[in-house]
Amino acid sequence: MRSIPSALQAKLDSGATTLARCWIVTRRDGVVLGFTDHDCDLSVGGVACRAATGFTASEATSRFDLSVDGSEISGAFSDDALTEADLAAGRYDAAEIATWLVDWSDVALKVLIARGTLGEVRREGQAFTAELRGLADALAQDSGRLFTARCGVDLGDGKCRVNLADAAYHGSGAVTAMEGTSIIAVSGLGGFAEGWFTAGRLAWTGGANIGIAVEVKQHRIVSGEVRLSLWQAMAEPIAAGDGFTITAGCDKSFATCRDRFANTANFRGFPQIPGNDFVVSYPVPGAGG
Incomplete structure (x- = not known):
């Protein structure tokens, strides 16, 4: 009252x-x-x-x-x-x-x-x-834990426990050129494998967008040059020299948790849950069990 x-x-x-x-x-x-x-x-x-x-x-x-x-x-x-x-x-x-x-x-x-x-x-x-x-x-709003094959927590949070400050999962660089509205060529990430930062998080440390973070749609290496595609166009123009930090991405699958992060003890999904293929499958004469 x-x-x-x-x-x-x-x-x-x-x-x-x-x-x-x-x-x-x-x-x-x-x-x-x-x-x-x-x-x-x-x-x-x-x-x-x-x-x-x-x-x-x-x-x-x-x-x-x-x-x-x-x-x-x-x-x-x-x-x-x-x-x-x-x-x-x-x-x-x-x-x-x-x-x-x-x-x-x-x-x-x-x-x-x-x-x-x-x-x-x-x-x-x-x-x-x-x-x-x-x-x-x-x-x-949806809340609580869902029963899905993929992990239900965010990479690096208190339940995942992956340390994103580790040099293996964290990088920094600068924009060298704009390839499109939300595609940038960058320097400083040459030591990371292609796709390492796909679904990762990029936070601007310089330029007109300083302090803003955005999800990375795709991390590619084209002719030896690193290109990042962002999920959304930034509010302010991106310019050559704009600095950023970036953290590794995770598609929340069990295989990625195991092979990239060695973190299966904290995996919060249910990888053995039957998928759609199992639900709609039917017996075929002569097929193996």
Whole structure:
């Protein structure tokens, strides 16, 4: 149950018009930003909530069952607050958002009215509309362990236990040329076999995309030159000389876990589970058992 300060409750009961909404956004990289629909900046819990972005919000929907509730916020991009480049780079993906109702004449009078995460974002020119997903959204996500032939954990996490800091599974390099929108020729990885970094993770340490990570689609060696294909185009242009670090990839099969990482003791799949071929197979006269 929400605890509403008595002074704020009195203003709510009186129909006071000194109320504003503030949103405090906490990105996964730890950056905290504040926004408000008031016409002046407000400070809520030590966070400066900016008015310059023209934030507005739709009415929230709520239900008595376990279906997902949510609302939307709209605003404009601002170079010193929320930039289009940061949004396109995924820095706001699944960011946590707290919505506060605040008395702008006395910001100590406030109440937390909702918590959620940032969902789908639609952009149009210099404006955007973002979906706010309520806490019930977590109930719609798959969780728990699945019975599949392939491993169900991420390479290098606490259950996998492969040390990705090991020089055998970790490399660094720089872009030498762009071969396409998401295909780059690189240096520094000549000591690794072709395919070693397929399905791996590349994190930019230099250039316009510094701090952003992306999955590697394919790692090839063509005429002695290493080429990496990325699963998605980067938000900012890639240039020759941009540095990166990269970790080995894993297709989550038992064979790869055994042969590449010698980590079968921590394999979290079920390689002996019958596959589709077994399920649809039928006896053939004269065929071996």
